[in-house]
Amino acid sequence: MLPPRIVRRIILAPLVIVVTVLVLVTLPLWLLVTFGASLRLPPPQRRGLRFVWFGAAWLTLESAVLIACLGLWLSGAFGRARRQERHYALIRWFLSKVYAVAVRIFRLTLVVEEPPPTPQERAARLSRPVVVLSRHAGPGDSFLLIYLLLSRYERRPRIVMKAALQYDPSLDVVVNRLPNAFVPRRSGRERVVAEIRRLATTMDDHDALVIFPEGGNFTPRRRRLAIRRLEEKGLAEEAERARGMDHLLPPRPNGAIAAITACPEADVIFVAHTGLDDLVTIGDVWRRLPYAARITAKWWRVPAAEVPRDRESQVRWLYSHWEEIDAWITAQRSTRDGETPPDRGTARDQEAPPDQEVVPDQGEGAPGGR
Template sequence: MPKHLEWKHWGEDVHHPTGRLRAVLTVAGIFAALALLVVLSPLLVPAAFAVDVVRRKRWATLRFYGFATAVLAAYSWALTAAFIKFFTAGFGPGRRARRKRHMVWLQDKWGNAMLDAARRFYNVTWSVEGQEELAAGPVIMLARHASILDTLLPVDLAHRPETGMRLSYVMKGELMADPTIFFASQVIPNVFVDRSGTDTAAELDKVATLATNLGPGDIVVVYPEGTRFTPKKQERLRKKFADEGNLEALARAESLHNVLPIRPGGPMTLLERLPDADVLFVAHTGLEETANAGDFFNGRFVGAHVEIKCWRVPRATIPDEPGEQRLWLEDQWRSVDRWVGEHRHEPNK
C-alpha cells in the first residue's frame, strides 16, 4: 500500500469523540491559567519560596510552580500548533494522511515535553530495559497504570528515533475532558470506553475498531487494569469481591500486590482481531508518588528513579483458545506484579 494511503486508512473505522464546545472552553481556561502563572510570577515565586523554607520538603512548592508552568506551556504550544497544522495540511487530496502525520508528530513532542518537565523540575532519573522490543509491529502494548504520568510512557518509548512507531490508545471516557487528547483524537484513532460495565459488548466493539489497517509501525496501547493502581483502590476491589462472594476473583486480587487484576476483555478482543500481533508488556516503578496532582506537593517524587522493563511475547506462543488465553494474560500480569515488587524503592520522606 502506498505510504499516503497507509496513513489515510489508519484507524478509519474508529469513531471520533464529540463535545467540541466543552473542549474549546477548556482550552480557554488553559491559556488563562498560563497567563496568570506568568503575570503573577513576581508574587508567586517568592511566596512559594517562603512556603518551602517553612515546610522543608525539598523545595516541592517551587518545583510544582515550575512544573505546572511548563505543563501549561506544553498544552498551549500543542493546541496552537494543532490549530495551525490543521490548515497547513491543506484541503486537497492527501489532507487526511497529512493531518494524521502532523498530529502524531505533535503527540510525540507534547508527551515528551511533559515528561521532560517532570525530569527537569523534580530531578528524576530514567532507565529502560527492553526498548528494542518495540521494533516491527503491529504490537499490542499492555502497560501498568499507577500514575498520571505513566500514560505518557508509550510516547517516550515508541517515538524515539530508533523506533519511530505510531500509537493509538484505549482510554477511559473521562479523558475526553483533556483538550489536547480530545483534539488529537479527532485525527488519531483513539478509543474512549465507558468503564461502568453497563454495555460491555458495545465498548469491546469500539476497541475492535482500533485493529483497522494496522501496519508494521503500529502499537495499540491498553492499560488493562482499567484504572490507576493505588493501595486504597486495591483494598476497595478486594472488599467488593468479598462482599459479592466472588472467591475466585478475590483470590486473584489477593495474589497481586503492586497491580490491580487485569481486565481481559480489551486485550482478548485485540488478540482476536490482530492474529499476527505480538504482545508487549510494560512494567515500571518510580512513578507511584504521582498518582494524583496533589502528590507533586509532598516532595516524595523529588530525586526519584524511574525503572521501566519491556518484554515481548511472540504471537506464535500465545494460546488461541479463550480460556487458555485468559489464564496466559493473568500469568503474564503476575510477572508484571513480581517485577514491580522486586524493583520498587521506598519513596523519599
C-alpha cells in the same frame, strides 16, 4: 456532563491560552509568594517552586500545541495519512518537551530494561503491529509510555480513554484527530471492548494499541474488591492467583482478548514499571514526591505465533505474565530498600501453562471484565 465539541473548541481552548498568558505575566509574583510560603515548611516539603515552574511550562506547551493544531486545521489541504503523521509528530514534540522539563525540575530518571537487541528482535520492532499491556500506577505512567512508544520505538500509539479527559483542550483536539477513542464513564464495558476491537482491526506494522488491563490504579481496597468480585463470579482460580499478587490488581481479560482476536498478527508487549507507585492523588504528589524521582521499567515481547487462541488459555496466560510483573516489582522494591528479594522465581518458573498460553487486556477506565 461533557460540553459539546463546539463549546470546548470556542471556550475551553482559548481559555487555556488566556490563562497561560496571565500565568507567564504574573510568574514572578507566583514564584515570590510560593517561595515565602515554602519557608514555613520543613525542607522535604518545599516543593512549591518546582510545581509552579512545571505548571507554567505545561501551560506554555499546551498553548503551543493548540496554536499548532489551529495552524494544521487552517492548512488542511493535505491527505489523511500526511495529516495523521503531522499530528503524531506534534504529540511527540509535546511529550519530549514535557519529559525534558520533568527531568530538569523533578530530577526524573527513567531506566528501561529491554529485550536483547538480537536480529529477530530488531526485525520484530519494524515488521508487525503490537498490543501493549501495561500495569497502571501513578499519574504519569500513561504519558511516559506514550512518550517512549513515539520517541524511542517510533510507534503510533492508539488508546481508549475516559471521555472526561477531553476537558484538557490540547488532548481533546489532537487525540480526536487520530485513531483513538473516548468513552463516557457510564457507557459500560461492552462499549469499551467494541472500541478496542475497532482500533485493533485497522492496525498496521507501525501501530501500537495500548491497554491497561487493571482498569485503574492499584489500592489495597480496590484489590480486595476485585478479588471479591472474582469470587462472586465463581472464578476461584483467578481469585486465588490474585491473592498472590501484592502490587497489582487482577487483570481484566476482555479488552486484551478482543484486541488479540481482532489483530491476530500482532505481537504482545508486557510493560512493568515502578518507582512512583504510591503517588496516586495530587495530595500524594504534593506531600511525598522525592527530591530526585526515579522510575524503572521493563518490557518483554510475546511473538504473535506464541499467543494462545482459546479464551481459557489466554486468561491463564495473562495471569502468568501479571504474576511475573508482580514478582519483578517485589524484586525492584527490595533492591531499592537494600533487602534481598525473596527467591520466588518468575511466574514462568512457577507455572508453565500448557501450549504457551498468552493474553492481555485494557486501559484507563476501559475494563475488560469477565
